[in-house]
Amino acid sequence: xxxxxxxxxxxxxxxxxxxPLIGSQLAQVAVQTTDTLMIGWYDVRxxxxxxxxxxxxxxxxxxxxxxxxxxxxxxxxxSEHDDEVRIRRVTRMGLWISLGIGALCLPVxxxxxxxxxxxxxxxxxxxxxxxxxxIAGFGILPGLMVMVLKGYLSAxxxxxxxxxxxxxxxxxxxxxxxxxxxxxxxxxxxxxxxAAIASLVVNLVSAIWLALYAIRVFPDHNLFxxxxxxxxxxxxxxxxxxxxxxxxxxxEVGLFNFSSYVMxxxxxxxxxxxxxxxxxATIAFMVQLGLSNAATVRAGRAFGRRDxxxxxxxxxxxxxxxxxxxxxxxVVFLVIPEALMGLFVDPDDPLRGEILAIGxxxxxxxxxxxxVDSAQVLGISILRGMQDTRRxxxxxxxxYWLIGAPTTYIFGIVLEWEGxxxxxxxxxxxxxxxxxxxxxxWALARDVPADENPSKA
Numbered sequence: 001x002x003x004x005x006x007x008x009x010x011x012x013x014x015x016x017x018x019x020p021l022i023g024s025q026l027a028q029v030a031v032q033t034t035d036t037l038m039i040g041w042y043d044v045r046x047x048x049x050x051x052x053x054x055x056x057x058x059x060x061x062x063x064x065x066x067x068x069x070x071x072x073x074x075x076x077x078x079s080e081h082d083d084e085v086r087i088r089r090v091t092r093m094g095l096w097i098s099l100g101i102g103a104l105c106l107p108v109x110x111x112x113x114x115x116x117x118x119x120x121x122x123x124x125x126x127x128x129x130x131x132x133x134x135i136a137g138f139g140i141l142p143g144l145m146v147m148v149l150k151g152y153l154s155a156x157x158x159x160x161x162x163x164x165x166x167x168x169x170x171x172x173x174x175x176x177x178x179x180x181x182x183x184x185x186x187x188x189x190x191x192x193x194x195a196a197i198a199s200l201v202v203n204l205v206s207a208i209w210l211a212l213y214a215i216r217v218f219p220d221h222n223l224f225x226x227x228x229x230x231x232x233x234x235x236x237x238x239x240x241x242x243x244x245x246x247x248x249x250x251x252e253v254g255l256f257n258f259s260s261y262v263m264x265x266x267x268x269x270x271x272x273x274x275x276x277x278x279x280x281a282t283i284a285f286m287v288q289l290g291l292s293n294a295a296t297v298r299a300g301r302a303f304g305r306r307d308x309x310x311x312x313x314x315x316x317x318x319x320x321x322x323x324x325x326x327x328x329x330x331v332v333f334l335v336i337p338e339a340l341m342g343l344f345v346d347p348d349d350p351l352r353g354e355i356l357a358i359g360x361x362x363x364x365x366x367x368x369x370x371x372v373d374s375a376q377v378l379g380i381s382i383l384r385g386m387q388d389t390r391r392x393x394x395x396x397x398x399x400y401w402l403i404g405a406p407t408t409y410i411f412g413i414v415l416e417w418e419g420x421x422x423x424x425x426x427x428x429x430x431x432x433x434x435x436x437x438x439x440x441x442w443a444l445a446r447d448v449p450a451d452e453n454p455s456k457a
Contacts, residue, residue, distance in 0.1 A: 010310075010317035014294050020163040021154065022290030027166040029286055031173050031202070038177045039195055046192045049128030052121060056112060057133065060105050061140055062253055066246025067097045068147035070238050072293075073385045075155035076300030088221050089234040091152045095227070097239055098144040109137025128192055135196035142200075142207035149210040154297050158217065165209050169202045176201055244389040248380065248396045255400040255408075255429060259422050262412050270419050273355045276344040277362035277423075281369060284329040288322055288374045292381035299385025308448035315382050315441060322374035330367040337363040358419055365423035372430040379437030386444060395436045404429015 035054070040047045071094035078086040108115065112133045116126035150162050176198035183189025190197065214223055256278065263274040295318045302311040333340070337360035345352045380392050408425025411417045417424065 006313050007317045007320065010298075010314045011321055014291065014298060014314070014318050014321060017154075017157055017159055017297060018291045018294030020159040021293045022287050023163040024150075024159075024166040025286035025290045026283070027163070027170045029283060030170045031166075034170070034174050034177065035195055035199070038174075038181055039192060042181050042191055045125065046128060048122075049125050049132060049192055050195060052116060052125060053112075053129035053132040053136065056116070056129070057109070057137065057140065059250065059253070060108070061143060063246040063250050064098055064101050064105070064140075064144055065147045066244070066249060067101070067238055067242030068094055068144060068151050069245045069296075069384070070094065070241035070389075071148055071151035072155045072296050073300035073303075073387050074234075074237060074241070075152055076297050076385065077304030077387070079156055080301050080304035084221055086234070087152075087156075088223060089231040090238060091148065091221075091223060092227060092229075093231055093234040093238045094148045094151065094242075095145065096230070096235065097242060098148055099141055102140045102144045105140060106137060109133040109140075112137075132192050132196045135193060136199040139200040139203035142203040145207040146203065146210060149207070149214055152223075153210070153214065154293055155300065156218070157297065158213075159294075161210070161213050165206050168209070169206050172205065173198050173202045241384075241387065241389050244393040245384065248389070248393045251393075251396045251400045255404050255426065258405050259408055259426055262408055262422050263419065266412060266418050266422075269351055269354055270358055272351075273341070273358035273362055274419060274422065276341055276355070277359050277366055279344065280333075280340050280363065281366040284325075284332075284366075284370060285373060285377075287325045287329075288370075288377050291318055291322055291325070292377045294318070295378055296381045296385040299382045300387075301385075303386045303448065306449055308445060311386070311448055312445050315378075315445070318382070319375070319378055322378050323371070326370040326374045329370045333363045333367040333370075362419050362423055365420055365427070369423060369427050369430070372427055372434050375434035376430050376437055379434060379441060382441055383437060383444070386441075386448075388440070388444060391440060392437060395440070396433055399433035399436065400429050403432050 032054075035050065036047065039050045071091055074090045075087050078090065109130075110133075111130075113123075113126045113130040116129060117123055121129075146165075153159070153162060177195055178184055179187040180190045180194025180197055181192075182194075188194075211224070214221075260271065260274065260278075263271045295315070298314050298318075299311060302308075302314060338356045340363065341356045341359035342352075345355055349355075380396070383389070383392050404425060406425075407428045408422050411421030411425045412419070413421075415421055
């Protein structure tokens with residue numbers, strides 16, 4: 001098969017697998033956005049408490065999700081050998097670790113008020129955040145179960161169900177929020193507690209939906225039979241990969257949180273513009289994230305059957321796809337920046353003009369940011385499919401915190417480049433990570449033997 005035809009075949013396979021995952025990621029963003037919007041309509045102080053509570057929840061959830069993400073490459077490799085026993089054991093141990101560590105986090109949610117006050121937060125807002133977390137915090141258990149099952153189903157190339165489950169969750173979240181936050185149609189008006197109940201209900205329903213689907217579609221895996229039986233080897237593998245993936249993700253999320261603090265030191269208007277630009281960039285990034293999930297699965301399958309040719313061709317194809325979508329984002333960000341920013345700012349806000357002017361400049365930087373972010377997230381995901389997580393974790397820590405964070409501060413504060421400097425610092429950190437991850441992939445891929453059938457996609 002000619003190289004162009006080979007890449008086209010791999011690109012089609014990535015899109016077939018990845019488009020439902022992209023849709024799922026966008027629907028997940030919709031869930032988070034509707035929570036913020038609806039609580040914002042209800043009460044500003046409740047919104048502050050929601051932001052504080054969800055920030056506490058998400059940092060723990062993201063780290064623990066690393067163990068769920070570790071399931072994907074391990075199951076993908078095992079599926080290439082039709083090893084149902086290993087698929088079952090790896091997935092079960094993913095559930096064990098995720099739910100076990102998630103349960104250990106519950107006291108943090110239940111007694112979060114003194115922790116938040118110790119971190120300098122307002123006592124009244126901290127009390128409201130604790131009220132939220134004492135309900136929504138229990139959703140971390142079904143939420144983590146959802147993550148493990150998504151990893152399992154993605155590895156087996158069952159991604160459409162994830163899209164429909166997430167869309168259903170987004171719609172259910174809006175409905176329950178509307179009923180319980182505002183007390184509509186005879187429901188009690190619970191405010192932020194209503195949002196917490198909605199979050200818990202959505203996570204429970206999603207977990208049950210995916211579990212029933214997995215049981216129906218893969219009955220031979222016996223996923224939930226004798227769930228209590230341990231497997232030391234699978235437990236060790238999932239744990240070893242999972243904590244590295246979790247720390248890598250937390251390092252990246254932490255860099256973006258740090259950039260918001262730096263922007264806050266520059267000024268309130270700059271911070272507002274930065275927050276909007278970051279939200280728009282995040283929506284565009286969901287496309288790259290969906291592709292990266294597909295890249296992990298396909299790299300895991302090629303690596304599992306030791307097919308170096310398919311591994312390399314698939315990687316090149318998905319990088320080209322990522323580059324294409326980054327180009328689309330660049331055009332949109334440069335052509336209609338004020339229209340995009342304007343969606344998030346009240347037309348009657350006296351600061352609207354200043355926010356749009358600053359935000360339009362930041363979106364120009366976000367356009368450049370798309371390319372390096374695409375390269376690094378796809379690189380780290382392909383390496384994850386090859387079960388290589390330790391060095392990428394170290395590279396992420398160095399790139400994000402020893403390079404990205406200092407340059408963000410230096411460019412933004414010391415050199416007084418303000419918002420442009422902050423975003424240039426982010427680009428610098430992500431670019432360093434992308435360069436290393438690309439080099440790491442090519443170094444490892446050369447050692448994977450080529451399959452006798454190089455056209456296999």
